[in-house]
Amino acid sequence: MNYRREQAKKVRYAAADMAYNRPHQRHVNNGDENKYRVTERMADGTFVKDLGPSLINSFTKGLEHGENGIVKNAEDFAAFIRAADSGDLELIRNLPLNENVAWLSPVAQNANGEGRPATIRAWESMASGLTHDLQGPDAQAVCIPPAPALESDELVSELAEIYWMALCRDIRFDQFSGNATIQAAIAHLNQLPWLANPAESGLHAYEQNRKRGYFAGGGPIAFDGNTIFRGNIKGDDIGFHISQFLYVGNKALGNEPNSFSEAQGLIRFGSCINDQRVRIASPGVDYMTTWEHWLDVQNGADLRGLEKYVPVENDNNIDREVGYRFIITPRDLATYVHYDALHQAYFNACLILLNNGIPFDPGVPFRNVDSIDAQTGFATFGGPHILNLVSEVATRALKAVRYQKFNVHRRARPEQIAGWVHRFKSGQGMDLEPFEKINAKLGADLLNRVRQHNAAQNPEGSPDSWLLPMPFVEGSPMHPSYGSGHATVAGACVTILKAFFDEGSILPFAYVPSPQGRNLIPDAANLGRYTVEGELNKLAANIAFGRNWAGVHWYSDQLESLRLGEQIALGILEEQKLQYGENFSMNVPLFDGTTIRI
Template identity: 50%
Template sequence: MAEERRQNALEIRIQAAKLAKKRDHPTHKANGDEDRYPETLIGSFTKGLPHEKETGLLSNPADFADFVRAINTGAIKDMRRLKLGIDEDPRFISGIASKGDKHPFADTRAWESMAAGLTYDLEGPDAQAVTMPPAPKLDSDELVTEITESYWMALLRDVPFTEFERDGNTAAAAASISRTRWVQYNEQPSQRPSTLTDEEIARLRGPYTKKNVFRGVTNGENVGPYLSQFLLVGTKGIGDAQQVSDGYVQYGGMRMDQRVRVAVPKRDYMTTWASWLDVQNAGDLRGREIYDDDTPFRFITTPRDLATWVHFDALYQAYLNACIILLDIKAPFDPHIPFQADDDVDKQQGFATFGGPHILSLCTEVATRALKAVRFQKYNLHRRLRPEAIGGLVERFKKTNGDPKFAPVKKLVNDLDGDMLRRVEQHNCEQNKLSDDGHARREDYSPEGESSQSYLLPMAFPEGSPMHPSYGAGHATVAGACVTVLKAFFDHEYELDFCYVPTTDGKRLEKVNINEKLTVEGELNKLCANISIGRNWAGVHYYSDYFESIKVGEEIAIGILQEQKLTYGEDFFMTLPKFDGEKIRI
């Protein structure tokens, strides 16, 4: 028996390996910006390498070549040879990076997991067996829409989600984004360039209203409130210790509060040239943001709260919570999963397989594999610059009167909404008058003769984006993977019998009535978008990062579920509604 079991175990592993090998291994393709701008690498991710003080452009293209070489070899010795930041004294020049009462002089910040996309895995699609289409180019109409969206999101960070449909600035944002050429292509197909790819056409969107602006595009996104219930409600807990509206999620004998730490409203970062430049030169400004001690915690009420949530979340946290909530409300599993009949019929219950521990552990299992896949896309292929870098290019183009070095962004800047840029300039001017701890000060370096006004993208975090390229998005890829396994296990058509939103002060949840029912699929899709687009609210990602990355996560999760299915003795299947609306059977 032991030898037979041993042989069967080998055969199962071989079947899984053959299944993985049969999957198409796609051709990977970048957008070509690195080849178009080899002198400046103006369209590429260069954060962490040395940058010129006056222009903010890469100081030496050879540093970027070394960066790419280290990424592709994955050798620790090659990475340790890289030039991280500048060697000049002082290394950093902004007030926020300087020594103060609360924070020491800033240290440098290293890149994150550069070689993760080179690793192999023993389950699911190989990290290089999934791909993403080319990212929007620097001179594309799509990027104009994306950076317009980024600027407006920064300006609206403190508008409560429940006020979106009544807020005049939100209406102005929706109208501004809707006027961009990319959105007009969606309204007027005859005006589309013949060169648009199928992937680009799939990303066309809009027009926008106060109701649908800044939301995702999958099924259920526009039903009910902006925030998924899984980011707000809790469980009833042991002995019905609380109500779901109390917002406590039971973790064994403990509970976790859904309330989030509150950042001081109307405080943004990287709005001076000096602080922006320090961050590009690897300044580690993490932990220098300011929090509201008068209201330490509240339910997610504003986009700034959501940005704080995705600043510090344990990466699969939202989906683990969602799973616990679904189990607590006894949401049914997919009807084709075993052990759902009465106990006196099945004589067993799901647990290690087809039960709570099984699905809870899957949420964590798919997350790490999703991260490896997206790291290959980020580092080894696309190397897309972050939105904060686009803000720097807009700033220098506007302030240098058309310096030829910035010619590649001329179309982008000229196509941006002038009223929006005036609002950004005014917003940043107000930010730069502040001298509280955690802010850049007025005496920061700026190119000679310039005022405190800027067109930089106001950031929710002092350190700006993470130290890795923008496309794809790690949060979005993990969101796509985790939500996919939850939709596969739970009955995605099951309707929730509650709908809550935070009160204006965020201290409690209040029940609201809506015309349509919230479903498991819709609220999980919404959760996926909330977390993914929450990174956009912080200023660290673009819309296309979300749109394409969740599909990578979905593909990773489907592959894992397919291979794991080979290991069970039970005859079963799962039905899964994909993000594009297709329903498949696993």
């Protein structure tokens, strides 16, 4: 036993040394936080004095904002930073969370029914990036590059894309190619400088990597009906927009002839089942399209759970033939990522892969028949091992991305930047000078479409609105935009699955939803085209892009965060390799198109 104690100690020390010897990267932001200022001016516009940072490209949700949408007291934001950097519970509790605001919008004034106003939302896990872990890269050892600066062409392209996504939220994926609004989006996005000049010189390497197509090493692309609003990692452009892992089920328990299969979209959890169909949010219904609602949300009004859904025919919300369907529109995907259990899509994917007998990576033990190996994978190199690791890696990913959010970048959410677009268009441009050029680059056609869309949402007689239409009544979560928690978890979980399963295996199924999303129908044209790697990559991109469809994240948020999650997963796999007595290896395909061997 003494020998075993010494061996256990050596393994732990070896893992600690491995983590310690990894280069810890420098954390750099885009410098926008103190760049833009609030100024006092005379009636003729003459400058009088500087009143401090305006924070127009910084996350300020939950602090008190003035009628112009800008934080009333910049010192409140400084206190917010100090609390996030310290992690001290008392400092966080003493932050000036906006508790005494008078709500302006009807939805906030009656959020809890019978005239009871909304309560206040708290910031989410702001100190978790300071937590230490005993496995995998330290939360502060990995990083993402600076986010696009406010006045960059990249930011304009991301903002234009987010607006177009809001306008296209109810178009079925199978109708993208022939839809007039989609075609208008394609034409507009393709001519924006950031996307029209993919080989532009003078960019940082990370900026060049964010050019469409370069991330997968495939060269520049122009948007069309198949590539619009999709990621650009390997496999994401193959076949239907949505991954098979968000549609199919697996085989039922038992051998009855009428047992369900992947075509029913029912996933077996032990002896129970889970339906892949999602609740149908009311089509065409968006929120935060009035300034009053927008300002209440920035002031922290808790409006969660107030979104509207297609009625069902009973009181239990379980009529799957009426109130639920397979994902057929971007709004369906936004609904999925609104309430998912964060890593549930990858847990489901693992169950589907296991149930269908998809082979493991060739270097993993226990791949032969029982008569040869004389043991099977279970506690190690089997279902419980993989399912647990898919869940475990999610928490590591969240801590790493929280440090980027609260302690490094503090990037504004899209809804906030759209607020400045609206204010400038409304003739209230004080301290918003960059938006003269930003609005001009967005173009009159796009902004007029947004105005018309919002007019259909708002009460008759409401002022014109250029705010970002949101499918969530409460807007974004209560933490900064960059990076994306969903995308970081996606990158981590999918990397784990690609490590254990043979990434080149062809999936034995291909389905698309019926036009109304009630059932799945065979997709003969793509049968044999979907690989494990491609559809797992697509799954990660779907979940990441789903948050963009919801208006709560930017393109660069999801792109860089997938890579961040990948780093976390690789580190855990490397350290866990030290634990096992078996001689094994794993070939892990990366999002950039290369492969690493563990």
